[in-house]
Amino acid sequence: MGRKVFFISDGTAITAEVFGHAVLSQFPIDFEQNTIPFVETIAKAEEVKGQINDCFITTGERPLVFHSIVNPEIRAIIYSSEALDYDFLNTFVTPLEQQLGVKAEPKVHRTHSIDNDAYSDRIDAIHYAMDNDDGISLKNLDEADIILVGVSRCGKTPSSLYLSMQFGVKAANYPFIAEDMDNLRLPAELKARKHKLFGLTIEPMRLHEIRNQRLQGSTYASPRQCRMEVKEVEMMYKRERIPYINTTYHSVEEIATKILSLTGLQRKMF
Amino acid sequence: MGRKVFFISDGTAITAEVFGHAVLSQFPIDFEQNTIPFVETIAKAEEVKGQINDCFITTGERPLVFHSIVNPEIRAIIYSSEALDYDFLNTFVTPLEQQLGVKAEPKVHRTHSIDNDAYSDRIDAIHYAMDNDDGISLKNLDEADIILVGVSRCGKTPSSLYLSMQFGVKAANYPFIAEDMDNLRLPAELKARKHKLFGLTIEPMRLHEIRNQRLQGSTYASPRQCRMEVKEVEMMYKRERIPYINTTYHSVEEIATKILSLTGLQRKMF
Numbered sequence: 001m002g003r004k005v006f007f008i009s010d011g012t013a014i015t016a017e018v019f020g021h022a023v024l025s026q027f028p029i030d031f032e033q034n035t036i037p038f039v040e041t042i043a044k045a046e047e048v049k050g051q052i053n054d055c056f057i058t059t060g061e062r063p064l065v066f067h068s069i070v071n072p073e074i075r076a077i078i079y080s081s082e083a084l085d086y087d088f089l090n091t092f093v094t095p096l097e098q099q100l101g102v103k104a105e106p107k108v109h110r111t112h113s114i115d116n117d118a119y120s121d122r123i124d125a126i127h128y129a130m131d132n133d134d135g136i137s138l139k140n141l142d143e144a145d146i147i148l149v150g151v152s153r154c155g156k157t158p159s160s161l162y163l164s165m166q167f168g169v170k171a172a173n174y175p176f177i178a179e180d181m182d183n184l185r186l187p188a189e190l191k192a193r194k195h196k197l198f199g200l201t202i203e204p205m206r207l208h209e210i211r212n213q214r215l216q217g218s219t220y221a222s223p224r225q226c227r228m229e230v231k232e233v234e235m236m237y238k239r240e241r242i243p244y245i246n247t248t249y250h251s252v253e254e255i256a257t258k259i260l261s262l263t264g265l266q267r268k269m270f
Numbered sequence: 271m272g273r274k275v276f277f278i279s280d281g282t283a284i285t286a287e288v289f290g291h292a293v294l295s296q297f298p299i300d301f302e303q304n305t306i307p308f309v310e311t312i313a314k315a316e317e318v319k320g321q322i323n324d325c326f327i328t329t330g331e332r333p334l335v336f337h338s339i340v341n342p343e344i345r346a347i348i349y350s351s352e353a354l355d356y357d358f359l360n361t362f363v364t365p366l367e368q369q370l371g372v373k374a375e376p377k378v379h380r381t382h383s384i385d386n387d388a389y390s391d392r393i394d395a396i397h398y399a400m401d402n403d404d405g406i407s408l409k410n411l412d413e414a415d416i417i418l419v420g421v422s423r424c425g426k427t428p429s430s431l432y433l434s435m436q437f438g439v440k441a442a443n444y445p446f447i448a449e450d451m452d453n454l455r456l457p458a459e460l461k462a463r464k465h466k467l468f469g470l471t472i473e474p475m476r477l478h479e480i481r482n483q484r485l486q487g488s489t490y491a492s493p494r495q496c497r498m499e500v501k502e503v504e505m506m507y508k509r510e511r512i513p514y515i516n517t518t519y520h521s522v523e524e525i526a527t528k529i530l531s532l533t534g535l536q537r538k539m540f
Contacts, residue, residue, distance in 0.1 A: 003370065012527040014436070015292040017537070022285040022338060023362045026374040035537055037527050064369070068292060084369050086362055092293045099334070099354050100273065104296040112523035119521060126428045133400065158396045158435075165428075165435055165522075166284070251389060252435075253382035257282040257307050267287070267305055 002030030004055050004063040008048060008078060010071050010108050013037035019088055020066040031064075039069065040108070045077040056082040070106045118168060118268050125164035125171075132172035133157055138189040141172055145265055147193060148173040150200035151229045152220075153210050155247040155255060159200065162252040167260065168268035176233055178225065184232045186240060198259055199237045199244030204230045206248045272300030274325050274333040278318060278348060280341050280378050283307035289358055290336040301334075309339065310378070315347040326352040340376045388438060388538050395434035395441075402442035403427055408459040411442055415535055417463060418443040420470035421499045422490075423480045425517040425525060429470065432522040437530065438538035446503055448495065454502045456510060468529055469507040469514030474500045476518045 005024065007016040013035050024031050039045050055063045065083035069075040079085060093104050113119070132140055134157065141147060146163070148156045152175050160171035174190060190197060204227040211221035219225055237244045243262060247255050260267055275294065277286040283305050294301050309315050325333045335353035339345040349355060363374045383389070402410055404427065411417060416433070418426045422445050430441035444460060460467060474496040481491035489495055507514045513532060517525050530537055 012523045014523050014527065015289060019285060019289040019292075019358070022289075023359060023366065026340070026359065026363050026376050027366070027370065027372055028375045029370070029372055037531055064366075070296070086365075088289070089293060089296065091361060092356055093296050095356075096293065096297070096334075100297065100299070102297055102299055105298045106296050109524070112521045114519065114521045123428055123522075126431060130400070130403065130427060130431075157400060158393055161396060161400075161431055161435060165431060249384065251382045251384045252393075253282045253284050254379070257284065261307055 002032045003061060004059060005031045005033045006048075006052060006063055006065045006067075006083070007033065007035045008039055008065060008067040008069065009037055010040050010069050010074050011037065012112055013068070014112065016066050016068040016088055019068075020086075023066070039074055039078075040071075042073065042077065045074045049077055049081040052078075052081040052083045070108045072106075121268065122164070122168040125168045126161070128170045128172070129160045129164040133160060135174040138174075138187065141189055141193055141196070143170055144172040144193070144196055145170045146198055146259065146263065147171070147190065147196045148198055148200060148259075149176065149190070149242070150244075151176055151202070151207065151226075151233055153207060153214070154200045154202040155252070156200055158252045159247075159255045159259070162256045163259070166253075166256065169260070169265055176229070176236075178220065178229065181229060181232045184236050186236075194240070194242070197240075197242045198263060199233070199242045200255070201230060201234055201237070201244055201246050203246070203248045272302045273331060274329060275301045275303045276318075276322060276333055276335045276337075276353070277303065277305040278309055278335060278337040278339065279307055280310050280339050280344050281307065282382055283338070284382065286336050286338040286358055289338075290356075293336075309344055309348075310341075312343065312347065315344045319347055319351040322348075322351040322353045340378045342376075391538065392434070392438040395438045396431070398440045398442070399430045399434040403430060405444040408444075408457065411459055411463055411466070413440055414442040414463070414466055415440045416468055416529065416533060417441070417460065417466045418468055418470055418529075419446065419460070419512070420514075421446055421472070421477065421496075421503055423477060423484070424470045424472040425522070426470055428522045429517075429525045429529070432526045433529070436523075436526065439530070439535055446499070446506075448490065448499065451499060451502045454506050456506075464510070464512070467510075467512045468533060469503070469512045470525070471500060471504055471507070471514055471516050473516070473518040 007013050007020050009016050017035050036048055039048055052063055062082055062084045065085040068088040097104055148160055150156050156173040160173045163169040163171040207226040208223045215221050245258055277283050277290050279286050287305050306318055309318055322333055332352055332354045335355040337348055338358040367374055418430055420426050426443040430443045433439040433441040477496040478493045485491050515528055
């Protein structure tokens, strides 16, 4: 059992969680993490305070509390608990007020709000990624900001969805399948939009593992088939001068941000 | 033109961006935001320093720099620029080291790493959400952690994808369509898994706007149709005692976290 940690917010707690996770990942020890979002009333705050104090009594250690609570009354209640607390927002808001000469105007639920044009762009991008996944449709490629290509299960779908969800980028994706391999070439629809293509590749043995989880013992999953497909596709990337990256050791966050960084596509902010 | 802000990291910069965005959203002024990920070499750090200093010279104002740089050499170069810098990681890591009595072991690319079981669960959840979107398949519902239901375009797809992407939760979704409305009832596959159902609803006029963007002037998008569908579906939620929330004024982050909070489903951490 690791040290107890609470992420607390009067909003979604996503910010507290994402940021707290980044801070804790610097430590080589285990933490037992617990997220409490929507602490929006005095009653709920008192209940959470009770939970923190119980945890202290039970474990004998003060739990770590990372919070991003905008409402000062709610914050005061959490402060008065037995926690060791780390106030994510105010630690930076107060010095920023001085530097900028502008008073903050704290407002709950502003971080993840729908009150901006970018939000509907983002929802459009998510629907676009869904509707243009896996080569389902080659009709709407003019709308694409980017078209990811690669063999089946090399990471195209999660990467396209992450690009849309996190950055509002419209990403289509297209698979090269076994039947294409004898004479691998770009379909005319892709050839006409070559400047939007971005290739993914993967180490054949990792591809074999991933495919085997899905269709164990199949030709599709065999090391021989995986090696052949990856080789053909990489040769095509080189021949056609399509930029590409290897996804084997990278998370969707890393793949998506590397793609943006290499193509110069703008990240939108949510 | 707002005050210039840079988010800088030797990793994806997603943490710096998400957290910086939360901090800046507390201020009632505009910022001009710029993200620079993967500052992994001395040369790149010097280049970024040059960019910051040029910005100071051009605008006459020190740019704000929010960073989460793990490598101390890289960090020192950014520190030595003309920026007003806010060090997201070390501001919390140093006091945490004291509180925990444990030295941090800074490691680049640990935040968004694939070195954990949770990562493949998450990729599985993303593929699950894709394969079980929009009632495409009712075969794999036993695997679902949750099944979102509602009328077309009330927010089911983005919410399902966010649940999988951010929290590793397997979310299927099922639409009630116009043809169902005369005698609205749950399909047997859903009825058998009623404890997993969660309803979404939306204000009819907002639904009309959203549908109209897609199919302008259609019956599907008409206010009358939207009112009727929402009314029938809400009546069914009540009759069948399906918990539900109204998505009209909420972002996917808020919808997804509210669903988890109301159902008690565990958030996994990435």
